[in-house]
Amino acid sequence: MPRLAVDATCLPQYEKLDRPTRERLAAITRKFRELPLPELLAHPDLLIQALPEGQDPRIRTFRISDSWTGVLLAPESGETFLLVHLLPRESAAQWAADQRHDVNPVMGTLERRDASALGERTAAPSPAPPEPPEPALFADVSDEALRQLGVDAETVRFCRTLTSREELVDWGPAVPQDQFEVLLHLADGMPVEQVMREVVQPRRAVSGGPVAPDDYDTAIRNTRHRVVLVDDDSDIEQVLGREFDAWRVFLHPTQRSLAYRPVFHGPALVYGGPGTGKTVVALHRVKHLAEHLPLGGRVLLTSFTNALVESLRRDLALLLDEELLADVDVVTADKLALNVVREEWPDVGLRLDSDARGLFANVVRKHGLPWSADFVFQEYRHVVMAQGITTVEGYLDPDARRGRSTPLSTDQRREIWSAISVARAWMRRTKQLPTLELHAAAARILGARSEKPYTNIVVDEGQDLHPAQWRTLRAAVAPGPNDMFIAGDNRQRIYDNTVSFRQLGINVVGRSHPLRVNYRTTTEILTWAERIMRGRGSTEPGTGAPEPPGSTHSLLRGAPPVLHGAPDAAAELAALAGQVRSWRAAGIAPGDICVTARTRRGVTEVVSALRGHGLPAARFNPQQHTVDDSADAVRVTTMHGVKGLEFRAVAVTGVTAAALPLMEHVTSPDLDENQHRSDLAAQRSLLYVACTRAREALYVSWHGEPSPFLPRD
Numbered sequence: 001m002p003r004l005a006v007d008a009t010c011l012p013q014y015e016k017l018d019r020p021t022r023e024r025l026a027a028i029t030r031k032f033r034e035l036p037l038p039e040l041l042a043h044p045d046l047l048i049q050a051l052p053e054g055q056d057p058r059i060r061t062f063r064i065s066d067s068w069t070g071v072l073l074a075p076e077s078g079e080t081f082l083l084v085h086l087l088p089r090e091s092a093a094q095w096a097a098d099q100r101h102d103v104n105p106v107m108g109t110l111e112r113r114d115a116s117a118l119g120e121r122t123a124a125p126s127p128a129p130p131e132p133p134e135p136a137l138f139a140d141v142s143d144e145a146l147r148q149l150g151v152d153a154e155t156v157r158f159c160r161t162l163t164s165r166e167e168l169v170d171w172g173p174a175v176p177q178d179q180f181e182v183l184l185h186l187a188d189g190m191p192v193e194q195v196m197r198e199v200v201q202p203r204r205a206v207s208g209g210p211v212a213p214d215d216y217d218t219a220i221r222n223t224r225h226r227v228v229l230v231d232d233d234s235d236i237e238q239v240l241g242r243e244f245d246a247w248r249v250f251l252h253p254t255q256r257s258l259a260y261r262p263v264f265h266g267p268a269l270v271y272g273g274p275g276t277g278k279t280v281v282a283l284h285r286v287k288h289l290a291e292h293l294p295l296g297g298r299v300l301l302t303s304f305t306n307a308l309v310e311s312l313r314r315d316l317a318l319l320l321d322e323e324l325l326a327d328v329d330v331v332t333a334d335k336l337a338l339n340v341v342r343e344e345w346p347d348v349g350l351r352l353d354s355d356a357r358g359l360f361a362n363v364v365r366k367h368g369l370p371w372s373a374d375f376v377f378q379e380y381r382h383v384v385m386a387q388g389i390t391t392v393e394g395y396l397d398p399d400a401r402r403g404r405s406t407p408l409s410t411d412q413r414r415e416i417w418s419a420i421s422v423a424r425a426w427m428r429r430t431k432q433l434p435t436l437e438l439h440a441a442a443a444r445i446l447g448a449r450s451e452k453p454y455t456n457i458v459v460d461e462g463q464d465l466h467p468a469q470w471r472t473l474r475a476a477v478a479p480g481p482n483d484m485f486i487a488g489d490n491r492q493r494i495y496d497n498t499v500s501f502r503q504l505g506i507n508v509v510g511r512s513h514p515l516r517v518n519y520r521t522t523t524e525i526l527t528w529a530e531r532i533m534r535g536r537g538s539t540e541p542g543t544g545a546p547e548p549p550g551s552t553h554s555l556l557r558g559a560p561p562v563l564h565g566a567p568d569a570a571a572e573l574a575a576l577a578g579q580v581r582s583w584r585a586a587g588i589a590p591g592d593i594c595v596t597a598r599t600r601r602g603v604t605e606v607v608s609a610l611r612g613h614g615l616p617a618a619r620f621n622p623q624q625h626t627v628d629d630s631a632d633a634v635r636v637t638t639m640h641g642v643k644g645l646e647f648r649a650v651a652v653t654g655v656t657a658a659a660l661p662l663m664e665h666v667t668s669p670d671l672d673e674n675q676h677r678s679d680l681a682a683q684r685s686l687l688y689v690a691c692t693r694a695r696e697a698l699y700v701s702w703h704g705e706p707s708p709f710l711p712r713d
Contacts, residue, residue, distance in 0.1 A: 002040055002079045004032040004230045005220050007112075012696065013086035015648070016587030021065050028064065029083070029230070037079055048072070054097040055115035058216075059084075061096050071096045073216070080217045082227065084112070103219040104178055106150035107203035108211035110219040110227070111176035113155075118174055122157045134163040137187060145192045149182045149200055159183055169523055173557050177226065178203065181517065184553055188516075202253040225252050249318050251284050252277060258513055259284035267484035267501070269462075269508040272515030273552030274692035275526070278487035279644070281515070282460045283316055285485045289456040290324045297455035299328045300476065304464040306332060308644045312460060329454075333469040334435050336476065337442035340453075341433075344445060351432040356423075363423045369415060375406070375671050380420050382675070385436040386467045386498075388443075392417045403498070405674040439468035446475035453477075461644060462488035463499075470504045479505070491533060492643070492689050493682065520646055522558035525698045529691040531711035532684060561691070561698040565706060572703040573606065576651055577613035579699045580634060583649045588697075590616050592648040594635040596690045598659040606636045606653060639690040650694035652687070653701050660687055660707035684709050 017025065028046060041048055047063040060072040069092035073082040087095055100115035138146070138159050146156050155176060162168050165187040172180050178199075185195045203222075211218050220227055251259055258270055259281045270281050282301070289299050301316065303309050313330040320328070331339075334350075341348050360380065361373035369376065383404065389395050395417045396410060408416070427433050433441065446452065454477045459465070465473075477483045484506060501508055518526055530552075562579065566572035576595065583593055595610070595617070597603045603619055610617035620635035635647070642650075661683040669676040687709050691698055700710070 002032045002035070002037050002081055004029055004081050004083060005227050006083045006230065007085065008226045008228075009085050010083055012648070015589065015592065017068065017086070021068055025064050025068075025070070025086075028062065028070075032081060032230075041074070048074075051093065051097045054099075056100040058101065059096050059099060061092055063089075069093070071099075073101050075216055076214065080220050080229075082110070082216075082220055101216075102152070102176065103211050103213050103215065104150050104176070105152065105210070105213065106148070107178050107200060107222075108209070108219060109178050109203055109223045110216065111178055113176045114174035117171075118154065118158050121161060121171070122154075136160060137162040137164060137168060138183070141186055141192060146182075149186075149192065149195055150203075151179050151182060152176075155179050155183075169553075172523070172555065177555065181555060184555070185516070188553065199254055202255075202257060225250065249280055249283055249315050251280055252517075252519065254517070255281050255284075255515065260288045263481050264485070264511050265481050266479070266511060267486065267506045267508050268511040268513070269486045269488070269501075270513050270515055271488055271490075273489055273491060273518060273526075274529075274689070275518035275520030275554070275646075276489075276515035276552060277517075277519060278489065278515060279312070279315075279460050282458050282485065282487040283312070283319055286316060286328060286458050287319045287324070289458070289482060289485075290320060290327050293327055293455060297327070298453065300336070300454045300457045300473075301328055301330045301460070302333050302336065302457065302473070303460040303644075304332065305643070307641060308461055311644055333465060333473060334438065337435070337438040337469070337472050340442040340445055340472070340476075341438055345431070345441075347431055348438075349432045350438065351427065351434045353434055355432075356427070356434040359426060360419075360423050363419050363426075367415075367419050367422075369419060371416070372671065374667070376416055376419055378667065378672065378675060379404075379416055380423070381436065381466075384420055385440065387503075388440065388468070388471060403674055404672060406672050436466060436468045439466070439472045443468070443471040443475045446472065456482050457484050459484065459486045459488075461492070462486045463490050463493040464488075465499065467499055467504060470499060470501075470506065474505050491685060492692075493685055498678070516552055518552055518554040518556075520556075520695055521554055521692055522556045522696065523554040524558055524560040525694055526552070526554045526692065528561050528698075528711060529688055532688045532691065532709055534684075558696050561700055563710075564699065564701040566701065566703040569605070569703050572653065572701050573609035574613070576606070576653055576699075576701060577610055577615060579651060580610065580615055581613075583697060584615075588649050590632055590634045593651070594620065594637065594642060594645070594647040594649070594693065595651040595653060596637060596639045596642050596693075598639055598654050598662060600638060602654050602659075603636050603638055610634060610636070639686050642693050643689050646693050646695055648695050649697040649699070650690070651699040651701065652690045655687065655700055655702040655707045655710060657705040657707055660684075660709050 014022070031040060031043065031046065035043065040046070048060050049062070050057070051059055051061065056073075058074050058076060060074045062070045062072060064070050064086070067089055069087055069089045070083060071085040071087065071092060073084050075081065084099070085092075085095065098114050098116040099112055101110060101112050103109070104111050143156055146159070151159070158171075158175070159168070162171075168183060168187055172184075175183070182195055182199055185199060186192070190198075211222065221229070255277055270278055272278055286299055286301050293299065301312055303312060309330055309332050316328065316330060317325065338348075338350060357373065357377050360377045364371065364373045364376055383389065383401055384395065387394070387400060389400060392414065394400060396413055401408065424437065427437055452475075457473055457477045459473065473484070486508070521529075564572070564575050564579075566575055580593060580595070584590070595606050597606050607617045607619055616633035617636055618633040620637040620641065639652070661680055666679040666683070667675040687707065691700065702710075
């Protein structure tokens with residue numbers, strides 16, 4: 001009997017179908033397991049049609065409705081049909097006629113190319129060369145090396161016409177997908193041997209050996225990073241509904257060797273830009289560790305905020321059964337510290353940082369110190385707590401304040417230490433500790449225990465953790481194989497916590513691995529968002545080693561971000577409502593749209609404005625992953641709240657000079673110039689994080705003067 005597989009290209013199109021069209025598609029695809037192949041091809045309701053003038057004789061189209069057409073890859077041998085695309089009826093036939101599918105001879109995967117476009121490119125006469133002629137993009141890579149990497153002869157001819165990376169990216173949608181990824185890595189300067197190791201060999205491992213050029217059944221099974229098989233008990237609606245969740249935690253073949261490596265001989269780090277799959281790798285690492293726990297062992301999966309932890313908990317449940325989940329704790333580092341301290345100090349409470357700042361203000365005033373309370377609090381946070389200093393001698397060490405730009409004499413340091421000591425003693429007496437004090441206590445308690453609570457610890461979004469939090473985590477697991485696995489990206493560091501893993505006893509040297517390919521965000525959105533960072537080079541979290549420029553690239557293409565400046569707030573919100581309506585008209589569901597604002601007050605204003613324009617909108621609670629009032633509504637949250645999430649369409653509002661940077665959260669340069677720059681960098685990263693939550697569409701708006709962080713043309 002015929003079988004049906006579905007290409008990931010169908011997912012965004014499926015979201016655009018209305019309910020009757022989805023039901024019609026489900027009824028059609030059920031026939032693939034009900035009818036023998038000859039009856040299926042001849043069925044009058046399906047109108048399965050070949051394309052005599054098409055590039056691929058195996059391509060077929062079929063009618064879904066008056067408005068929608070499906071595109072199929074029909075087998076010449078075997079019985080697996082591939083649902084390639086869902087398209088508006090008027091554009092389906094031409095698109096299908098241009099495409100051709102082939103089995104990659106090296107990787108054993110099924111690839112699609114726009115054969116018409118590539119053929120025209122290679123057949124066209126070469127234009128007169130400029131003076132001087134531009135060097136060929138792949139001049140240093142031989143045809144034989146390209147062939148060994150799975151680039152076929154047709155694509156080799158095409159890539160010999162290229163002179164720039166930008167030109168390659170523009171042609172990306174026409175190039176076979178796996179070959180395009182190979183070429184993109186080469187264009188970024190990756191050596192042939194590394195491309196073979198990181199891109200080609202993981203796919204070979206999936207295929208298990210050579211695949212015949214006409215063995216489409218096997219090639220489809222080898223392409224699980226883009227294709228899902230519909231089993232006998234499911235229809236397409238169930239599969240596509242499931243796959244939105246399943247592909248959220250899908251592990252790309254190039255990442256599998258990291259997530260399922262049997263042993264890392266010490267802490268390991270994976271890092272990369274937004275959408276590169278760091279969290280997915282971390283989740284699969286938890287799965288591997290949970291499956292290989294010794295008797296009585298436990299795994300900790302942790303992150304910075306409650307919202308991120310809730311998202312991790314939800315996604316982990318897609319990978320682990322209840323028995324394995326019972327062996328995994330998914331909590332914030334702060335919750336872990338509080339639990340540890342309460343084991344020995346049951347009535348300890350958590351003091352907000354704002355309350356702690358107030359306490360420092362009282363101490364500074366009482367002691368008549370010549371510095372502001374903010375300055376003394378920052379000395380406490382960024383020097384004393386960051387380095388775990390417990391004595392005045394430690395604070396007087398010449399290296400203790402490295403990175404602080406305001407000089408202090410020995411006597412001045414003694415005065416500040418005295419004030420900090422008074423504040424800390426008061427906190428302990430009242431049994432109300434801020435988070436950093438909790439971690440200092442938790443690290444001491446755990447460090448004194450021979451039995452550690454965890455066998456393995458996996459950390460997501462590690463770039464935002466403070467050194468005091470890292471000390472708790474380091475003390476919660478014994479040093480050894482597979483002890484710590486860390487995922488992070490310094491470009492997304494929105495809280496000012498600079499960390500040196502080496503100083504914390506977390507040695508990742510030789511076990512630091514980059515993730516380079518963005519699987520979520522389009523090239524257009526990613527390229528624009530990178531300009532927010534103004535070319536500021538990124539570094540590996542915890543090590544300071546620089547990442548090479550262009551180290552993250554996307555395989556997806558789409559529309560460029562829409563930028564809108566308005567004369568006032570009312571006009572900005574009215575334009576936002578128009579954009580949301582446009583997205584809804586394009587078939588994007590309300591729950592797949594997220595609007596962000598800089599502050600909670602801004603969130604309230606956006607919700608009110610959208611509702612006032614007749615649009616369903618609700619405040620989104622990322623911690624519970626719930627919305628107020630209505631599930632079928634546009635999500636509205638703060639820029640901080642959207643961290644770690646993704647949506648088909650994102651609107652980033654209120655990007656004004658007054659809001660970004662929000663100067664009340666920025667240290668004055670008169671107080672500390674280095675801290676001032678660091679605070680500004682964190683706010684720039686916040687805008688970058690908000691903009692890179694978009695999968696397909698990004699809208700950025702402001703009123704009055706725009707933020708200086710926005711890219712200038």
